[in-house]
Amino acid sequence: MNDCPVLEVDSLGVHYGHHEALYDVSFQVGRGELIGVIGPNGSGKSSMFKAICGLVNHSGVVEVNGVHCHDHTDRMDLAYIPQRSDNDLNFPISVGELVLAGRRRFRHWWQRPTGHDRVVASQALARVQLSGAEDRALTELSGGQLQRAYLARALAQEASVVLLDESLSGVDQPTTAELFDVFESLAAEGTTLLVATHDLALARRRFSRCLAVNGTLRADGPPVDVLSAEVLDATFGSAGHRVVAD
Amino acid sequence: MSWLTDPFQLEAMQRALLATVITGVVAPVVGTWVILRRMANLGDAMAHGTLAGVGLAYAAGVNILLGAIGAGLVIAVLLLALSTNRRLGQETVIAVLGTAFFGLGVVVISRLDTGVELSHFLFGRVLTVTWGDIWLNLALGGVSVITVLVLFGELRLATFDHVQAEQVGVKVELVQAVLVILLAVVVVISLRTVGTVMSITMLVTPAATARLLSRTLRQMTLLGVVFGVGEGVAGLTLSYHLDSASGATIGLVAAVVFGVVFVVTLPKRMPHHHRPMG
Numbered sequence: 001m002n003d004c005p006v007l008e009v010d011s012l013g014v015h016y017g018h019h020e021a022l023y024d025v026s027f028q029v030g031r032g033e034l035i036g037v038i039g040p041n042g043s044g045k046s047s048m049f050k051a052i053c054g055l056v057n058h059s060g061v062v063e064v065n066g067v068h069c070h071d072h073t074d075r076m077d078l079a080y081i082p083q084r085s086d087n088d089l090n091f092p093i094s095v096g097e098l099v100l101a102g103r104r105r106f107r108h109w110w111q112r113p114t115g116h117d118r119v120v121a122s123q124a125l126a127r128v129q130l131s132g133a134e135d136r137a138l139t140e141l142s143g144g145q146l147q148r149a150y151l152a153r154a155l156a157q158e159a160s161v162v163l164l165d166e167s168l169s170g171v172d173q174p175t176t177a178e179l180f181d182v183f184e185s186l187a188a189e190g191t192t193l194l195v196a197t198h199d200l201a202l203a204r205r206r207f208s209r210c211l212a213v214n215g216t217l218r219a220d221g222p223p224v225d226v227l228s229a230e231v232l233d234a235t236f237g238s239a240g241h242r243v244v245a246d
Numbered sequence: 247m248s249w250l251t252d253p254f255q256l257e258a259m260q261r262a263l264l265a266t267v268i269t270g271v272v273a274p275v276v277g278t279w280v281i282l283r284r285m286a287n288l289g290d291a292m293a294h295g296t297l298a299g300v301g302l303a304y305a306a307g308v309n310i311l312l313g314a315i316g317a318g319l320v321i322a323v324l325l326l327a328l329s330t331n332r333r334l335g336q337e338t339v340i341a342v343l344g345t346a347f348f349g350l351g352v353v354v355i356s357r358l359d360t361g362v363e364l365s366h367f368l369f370g371r372v373l374t375v376t377w378g379d380i381w382l383n384l385a386l387g388g389v390s391v392i393t394v395l396v397l398f399g400e401l402r403l404a405t406f407d408h409v410q411a412e413q414v415g416v417k418v419e420l421v422q423a424v425l426v427i428l429l430a431v432v433v434v435i436s437l438r439t440v441g442t443v444m445s446i447t448m449l450v451t452p453a454a455t456a457r458l459l460s461r462t463l464r465q466m467t468l469l470g471v472v473f474g475v476g477e478g479v480a481g482l483t484l485s486y487h488l489d490s491a492s493g494a495t496i497g498l499v500a501a502v503v504f505g506v507v508f509v510v511t512l513p514k515r516m517p518h519h520h521r522p523m524g
Contacts, residue, residue, distance in 0.1 A: 053413060054412075092462050092465075104399070104414040109397070109399075113399075
């Protein structure tokens with residue numbers, strides 16, 4: 001990790017009414033890291049991502065590039081790709097318009113996208129192997145192509161940190177491998193990616209660092225340490241140990 | 247041909263035609279977003295609820311359009327304030343507000359001794375449109391259309407993915423508030439032409455028909471306007487010849503067109519149920 005963290009989370013906690021979804025989560029992330037966030041359903045992974053993005057009320061501090069989270073502008077340096085089912089795919093929006101949405105952070109509400117915005121959006125699509133898909137409807141994309149389109153939107157946003165929440169669920173293995181190639185090349189260029197996943201075998205193979213979350217941060221380190229029997233028992237119970245052993 | 251032109255020899259019908267065209271343009275422009283944001287229930291409650299403002303304005307001798315605007319804004323403010331209650335949910339608050347204001351309107355109007363029937367407010371009385379109404383509708387309609395055009399990108403982002411929209415700086419709640427106010431304005435504009443109850447027809451049906459035929463938001467908006475104006479004028483002409491309530495007739499025409507388009511486009515929509523694999 002570089003000396004200056006891109007993302008710094010200190011004592012993060014999330015409550016929904018009386019339910020404590022997350023407590024006392026602290027970690028730092030450097031530029032260009034590709035991190036897997038593992039944990040069972042309901043463990044607080046999504047809450048953690050939403051809190052980092054400022055989408056839910058939370059305690060603790062989030063800093064992006066050294067800027068405190070209460071300054072809204074720093075949140076724009078984060079791109080959040082939600083779970084696949086969260087958006088209406090029948091909405092009349094083309095792939096090109098979806099990706100251009102990432103450019104909104106660079107202009108005021110009354111301004112239209114510029115020629116430069118369109119060039120950046122087009123380059124982002126090319127980066128995820130979706131060149132020429134600008135005019136296609138979202139319903140015409142496969143699951144893997146859809147995830148690439150969302151990733152292109154995050155690229156167009158030029159965010160320092162990209163948070164992908166269960167984005168690989170339901171995507172077949174070859175497409176997952178292709179997406180990871182894109183993740184790795186982005187990380188090599190300095191973008192930081194946090195990918196929430198249930199797939200422990202994938203986490204072991206493709207990430208250099210993992211965060212195990214279940215109510216709080218159970219472990220943080222290289223997969224070989226985080227995917228140990230002891231940590232998996234604490235995070236998943238016995239089920240996790242079986243999965244990774246497969 | 248004279249069947250089409252005869253009704254509009256009368257000056258009252260010319261004013262009615264202008265009012266119908268204004269409604270036909272403005273309602274689908276706003277209605278496009280009402281459909282995409284799944285706010286038709288709110289539109290229905292707003293349509294019914296403005297009757298309270300109409301009744302009170304009538305009782306006070308004020309222009310009923312001003313009364314309707316007042317009621318629409320009060321409903322909008324109450325809705326935004328009360329829907330933050332998580333125990334109830336927005337649908338419940340919408341139903342309570344809509345029926346409460348509608349009840350108030352019915353009680354006030356039924357207690358008035360004006361000789362004007364309740365049905366005139368509910369289903370429109372297009373021949374009573376004055377030039378003052380037309381100018382007011384033109385002003386309100388113009389502001390509404392310009393607002394939607396200016397906020398087009400913000401509406402698209404906030405509607406498709408409000409999480410990402412907030413992330414890139416869109417004021418999602420403000421956009422929602424503006425849309426609720428626009429919805430109230432459309433109900434007011436529709437008041438004379440189709441009445442409070444049927445105003446939801448102009449808001450929803452032309453835009454819903456356009457949704458079946460369009461791939462993009464621009465197409466949907468433009469087609470909605472074409473349907474809105476066409477169905478409004480056709481319904482008005484028919485109501486003249488049938489001596490029927492203009493609002494109900496326009497509503498029927500719009501529903502028939504929707505039905506036909508729905509059936510015709512059914513085979514075209516079927517393949518979209520099967521998403522590509524991978």
